[in-house]
Amino acid sequence: MSTEAQVGHFPAVDWEGGALPYRVGHRKLGMWLFIVSDSLTFSALLIGYSYLRASNVWPTPFPFYPSIVFSSVMTFCLLSSSLTMVFGVSASSRGDKAKARKWILATIFFGAAFIVLHLIEWNHLIHEGLRPFYLPEHWVQAFTTTDGVPPSPLFGATFFAITGLHMFHVATGAVYLLVVALRVNKLKHEDIEISGLYWHFVDLVWMFVFPLIYIMSVDVGHHSGL
């Protein structure tokens, strides 16, 4: 503890009690910086997807059922999981660790539901014949433009890469939250809040993936080739 005494003599200490300039712990600041870097990863992927989409004939194959119904229910699951997570963090801030654990387990449940529904939705598309570098034959026929330009086979590559990376984040988050739920009594409140930050971020990413990948690819009948 002699180091703390020495700090007082240090001439550069000119801010008030400057141990925590952001008033957050170093772990929380670290999570925020990770979230910033991870949002750049997803931004780059989504902008790359938009680039390919703008420079190619792009299929818009998603029917209302199953694709849009499934993805909407998945969105609802993730939004609800964010709500239960924020309840958990709120309970933890009041020192009610048992309640915090219950809410975190509810969050994991919604996260798992998201993954299961998403895998079923992937399975539909794979059965239809979608692969990372091939489109199903009937999509190629339906979306080839009047002057004979076929739709880009990169639809599958962008779809599986972006939704797959997001699903990986959800799965990682569920494992992270499970560890937090099991150790909730040993952890400080801020550590629980940090796990919440990660979970909300995964929800936030889906708020961009869902409209750009699903809503923008709804099959509305008139195939313009855009």
Add this chain to the structure above:
Amino acid sequence: MTEHAHVEEHFAGSNKLFISIWGWLVALTLVEIFLAYKPMPIHLMLLVLLGLSIIKAALIVAYFMHLKFERVSLILTIVPMLVVCIMLLFVFFPDSFRSAGLRYKFKETPPVAPAPVEEP
């Protein structure tokens, strides 16, 4: 651990507030799904959907991730830097329109994949 002593374990926002934020997020999602089946130019649709997404992201960051209740210095450290970096990612985007114009327009039959080249 003395430096942690003055950090208060305070988490602003009532459960009622969080439920109303969740309600807004669900409502905006329903608007997006409704818009999917509304015939409109693709650029307008993209603009509206991205606008709604940014509003939803802001609600999540501000209330669920609690950034609204953090110090302004933390917000200023995280948000502007991220916005500038994402803007920079768009630097290459105009090129996509150019390559769309360069697309080979074949009239009769789609091109056949070239025969594999025999390695010597």
